[in-house]
Structures are given as C-alpha cells and as structure tokens.
Amino acid sequence: MNLTPLVQSFVLHFGEMGSRWGINRTVGQIYALLYVSARPLNADEIAESLGFSRSNVSMGMKELESWRLVRLLHLPGDRREYFAAPEDVWTIFRTLADERRKREVDPTLSMLRDALLHHPDNEPDRHAQGRMRAMYELIELSTSWFNDLQQLDERTLRQLMKMGAAAQKLLLMKDKLTEPIGRKSKEDAK
Template identity: 65%
Template sequence: MENQALSPLMQRFIGHFGEMGSRWGINRTVGQIYALLYICGRALNADEIADYLSFSRSNVSMGLKELQSWRLVKLLHKPNDRREYFEPPGDIWDIFKVLLEERRRREIEPTLSMLRDALLEPAGNKDDKQVQQRMREMYELIELSSSWFDEVQRLSPETLVSLMKMGAKVKKLLDVREKFRLGSHPDKE
C-alpha cells in the first residue's frame, strides 16, 4: 500500500474497528490505529499513521503505547532511519491468541484471585455460606474454562480450524463416547 489517501473500503474497515474498539474496552483511536496497521501490509511509523488517519502525533503515540501494552504491535527499526516503525503480528492466529491471553491476564486472572481470596475467608453466617457456594461455582467454571483455554493455546492453527469447523459434531462424538462408556453400543439401538 503506497502512502496515499485511504480507499472507501479501508476507511469503512478502520471506522468499524474504531467503533468496536470502544465496545472492547479500548478507545476509538487505538482501534483505528490497529486496523490501519493490520490492513496496511507494511510497518508504519507514527508520522505515517497520523497522516493516514488525520490524528495528532501525540494521539498516535499514546495509541501505539496502548497497543504495545496489549502486545498487539511490535516495534521495528529500519537501517539508517531513526524513526520507530510498528506492525502487528503477521499471522491472524497469533493476533487471536495474544488478544485472548491479554484479556485473560487483565480480566480473568484478577477475578480468579478475588474469588480465591473470598473462598478462603471463614463464612460468618448462613448467608455467607450460600454466597461462598455461588462463588465456588463461578470459580470452578472459570478455572475449567481457563484450563480449556490453556489446552487450546497449544493447538496448531490448522487443528484449531478443524476443531472450529466441527461445531455440533463434537457433541455427537461425545454422545457416542458416553454411550460406549455406559455399555451400550449405538449400532444396537
């Protein structure tokens, strides 16, 4: 992509990411910067980003710092150029995994920590025991989900695609497994 005006298609994509960013917990500017970097196909420096998006250089700098804290862009240096360049991970699956890891670190882990601490406190009365039971159910579900996430993180992108395409077939496979476990064979029914 040459350094030129953004096409209407690119503008629509970038605008949408700005809108979605605010729903995902990042500001509009950060979402738009990321969208530009993602679709651009080459590393950009902060001045180029500011020119493309008509943002102030300071807003771009702050947005890039936020994207770096999320590990969604990496900093590059080019020979004989003092400017810093930024690009997202090249593989969409790497981006997906980083996003999930960061959401987990920022949202899930603090919740698990709070629940763990609350469950270690002695229940003062009947109501507290009931509350702790509900909290324990939540803790166990989040822990189970986290364990599953750890397993999924280790899968190759090809395996992940196959797993995702299986959809409801996974349930059928588990149903067959359960029938065998209980001693009945599906062909006998």
C-alpha cells in the same frame, strides 16, 4: 497517505468497535490501519492517514504495545520507529485471548480464591460463598480448557472450531462406547 474507501470503512468500523471491546476509538483505528497496511508505518504516517495528533498516535502505540498487538521495527538508513501488526490472524487471536485472560479473568479468579478461603459464620455469607464457588469452578474449568486450546497447533484448532456441534455428537458416541455392558443409557430407557 490517503485511505481507500475500503480501508477507511474498515478503520472507522474498528474505531467504533474498539469502545465496545474496552479500548478507545483512536487505538482501534490505529490498529486497523496497521493490520491492513502492506508495510510497516511510522507514527507520522499513521497520524497523517488518520488525522490524529502525533501525541495521540504515540499514546495509542503504547497501548497496542502493552497488548502485544504491534511490533516495533527499525528500517535500514531510517532513524524513525516503524510499527506493524502481526500477519497471522491466529497469532493475533491467541495474543488477544491471552491478554484478556491476564487482565480480566486472572484477577477475578484471584479474588474468588481469597473469598473461598474465608469461613462464613452466617447464612447470607454461606450462600454467597456457595455462589462464588460455582462461579470459581466454571471460570477455572473454562480457563483450563482455554489453556489446552492455546497449546493446539493452528490446523488442529481450525478443525476443532469447524466441528462445532459435531463435537457433541462425538462425546455422545464416546459415552455410548464406554458405557458398561448391561446398563442402559438414558436414551435407551425412554
């Protein structure tokens, strides 16, 4: 299977970016090929298209399956396994974010929780624990916010993302509306 120049450019770019995202180049290229493919591909087709060995493709597929970024399919009358990437980019985004949280954020929160259970008996440890508490609170707040975002339907999430900085204006308006009567806001006092 020959790749068009457009597909080849996309696949090569994803391979380069993969190493920056914590996956190897081969896995990035395999995923990019599956993502843009009009139909599910089997391992032999992937290997031939990308010039990889069959064993490299198998290892890459195992990694992508562990990230829940590909699904295994069987086609009628064919004993080979076929693979496809999810069609919906929002599903991919949610899956990637969830997997990164499990692999990176959750272990850090766990370590910080354990560290905060200790009762430091010296100033350097009290200072360090204070810094860890601030980090824990930020990560916990971010995780909670992210979990709330994960529950939103695509339409609402898209609207929220398009709002950008306008969301801050809404919060400022909310603060003004809920401010007790007779109490000046910081901006009014200026």
